[in-house]
Amino acid sequence: MGNEPLNAPDLHAPRIFRPEPGDPGRPKRGLDDEALRTQATIFRDDLLAGHTILISGAGSGMGKAAAYLAARLGANVAICGRTREKLDGTAALIREETGREILCVEANIRDPEAVETLIGAVHDHFGGLDTLVNNAGGQFPQDAIDFSRKGWLAVIDTNLNGTWWMMQEAAKRWRADGKPGHVINIVANVERGMPQAAHTCAARAGVIYLSKTVATEWAPHNIRVNCIGPGVIETEGFRMYPEEALARFHNANPMKTRGNAWDVAEAIAYLASPAGRFINGDLMIIDGGQAQWGVVWPAGMPEYFSDNGAA
Numbered sequence: 001m002g003n004e005p006l007n008a009p010d011l012h013a014p015r016i017f018r019p020e021p022g023d024p025g026r027p028k029r030g031l032d033d034e035a036l037r038t039q040a041t042i043f044r045d046d047l048l049a050g051h052t053i054l055i056s057g058a059g060s061g062m063g064k065a066a067a068y069l070a071a072r073l074g075a076n077v078a079i080c081g082r083t084r085e086k087l088d089g090t091a092a093l094i095r096e097e098t099g100r101e102i103l104c105v106e107a108n109i110r111d112p113e114a115v116e117t118l119i120g121a122v123h124d125h126f127g128g129l130d131t132l133v134n135n136a137g138g139q140f141p142q143d144a145i146d147f148s149r150k151g152w153l154a155v156i157d158t159n160l161n162g163t164w165w166m167m168q169e170a171a172k173r174w175r176a177d178g179k180p181g182h183v184i185n186i187v188a189n190v191e192r193g194m195p196q197a198a199h200t201c202a203a204r205a206g207v208i209y210l211s212k213t214v215a216t217e218w219a220p221h222n223i224r225v226n227c228i229g230p231g232v233i234e235t236e237g238f239r240m241y242p243e244e245a246l247a248r249f250h251n252a253n254p255m256k257t258r259g260n261a262w263d264v265a266e267a268i269a270y271l272a273s274p275a276g277r278f279i280n281g282d283l284m285i286i287d288g289g290q291a292q293w294g295v296v297w298p299a300g301m302p303e304y305f306s307d308n309g310a311a
């Protein structure tokens with residue numbers, strides 16, 4: 001017996017998956033508007049009354065669910081994203097279900113000037129900001145060795161730099177106004193790394209430790225900073241992954257199930273509510289136990305690993 005790796009030819013095969021624009025022919029995933037309308041919440045109707053919350057990337061997925069729940073709980077809601085129609089869709093759902101109008105701002109979080117304008121617009125419109133939720137982000141599945149420079153930069157610029165521009169700008173306003181504030185950064189479960197998502201792991205790990213650091217630095221300004229690390233949460237974002245990987249995602253946790261956007265929306269509402277007042281510098285993992293157990297291969301598992309490492 002030699003020492004060659006098993007299935008050696010596979011090691012040389014680049015794995016690329018690029019969804020077609022508009023997701024043609026693929027099922028829509030995650031909670032749609034009808035499902036969101038019927039979600040029950042454990043929280044009382046006026047839990048966030050008078051509370052202003054800004055949620056990035058709220059034209060779809062977890063951000064949309066969180067915006068909808070916050071509006072149902074009485075919050076003043078502002079959202080941003082790059083696509084006007086998606087933001088309008090969230091606003092329409094909220095209007096129909098709650099009668100409330102929200103503030104929608106088209107903004108790319110990678111652009112620090114757009115971020116400055118956005119934070120200013122929220123203050124102008126609602127007279128302040130209480131909670132900032134940095135949810136906008138994403139990545140594509142690929143073996144790290146094959147990342148293009150542009151692809152690496154796109155993921156880092158969105159998930160790390162974009163999140164930072166948002167939190168710094170919000171904090172500057174809170175400090176200048178002498179007002180308390182709260183940041184919730186949506187990251188990912190990166191504790192054990194995540195093959196085929198190394199760019200996002202690098203960015204999310206950066207955000208987690210950035211958050212833990214400024215949670216201390218900004219405490220004198222009465223600003224709390226926390227992170228939420230979702231595991232496999234079924235959303236529209238699943239369009240980024242091949243069917244073969246999607247069919248296995250639930251195996252990444254010992255509950256063998258996928259979470260949904262509401263699981264994360266309710267955690268955001270909890271942290272934003274008075275119940276979260278003593279929670280600072282934390283990373284709340286919502287992953288069904290994935291951190292202790294499974295591994296996802298978002299671009300498809302190489303045959304080399306097909307026994308899944310089981311002893």
Ligand SMILES: CCCCCCCCC/C=C/C(=O)SCCNC(=O)CCNC(=O)[C@H](O)C(C)(C)COP(=O)(O)OP(=O)(O)OC[C@H]1O[C@@H](n2cnc3c(N)ncnc32)[C@H](O)[C@@H]1OP(=O)(O)O
Nearest residue numbers: 017018138139140148150151154155188197232237238298
């Ligand atoms: C957290 C858990 C982890 C993943 C582990 C899986 C766990 C399952 C749970 C799911 C977790 C989720 O986060 S769900 C998904 C969340 N949502 C999303 O990811 C959707 C949003 N994503 C994005 O917008 C994009 O992925 C992102 C790259 C960040 C944004 O970039 P841009 O807007 O600049 O978009 P583009 O112009 O399309 O791409 C820029 C370059 O990136 C590279 N690029 C883009 N798509 C590519 C692809 N499929 N394969 C290779 N390379 C690609 C190319 O070099 C592109 O340049 P050209 O060559 O010139 O085109």
Ligand SMILES: NC(=O)C1=CN([C@@H]2O[C@H](COP(=O)(O)OP(=O)(O)OC[C@H]3O[C@@H](n4cnc5c(N)ncnc54)[C@H](OP(=O)(O)O)[C@@H]3O)[C@@H](O)[C@H]2O)C=CC1
Nearest residue numbers: 057060061062081082083108109136137138232233235237
């Ligand atoms: N679903 C999951 O299992 C997991 C998701 N996550 C993370 O949670 C967050 C929410 O994901 P999810 O709801 O699943 O996915 P979605 O793709 O549905 O949501 C991401 C949103 O972010 C917006 N966005 C992306 N880039 C930018 C940008 N540069 N500026 C402003 N808005 C932007 C997108 O809108 P638009 O393109 O119109 O700008 C989109 O609405 C993401 O950061 C994701 O990576 C983390 C772990 C697991």
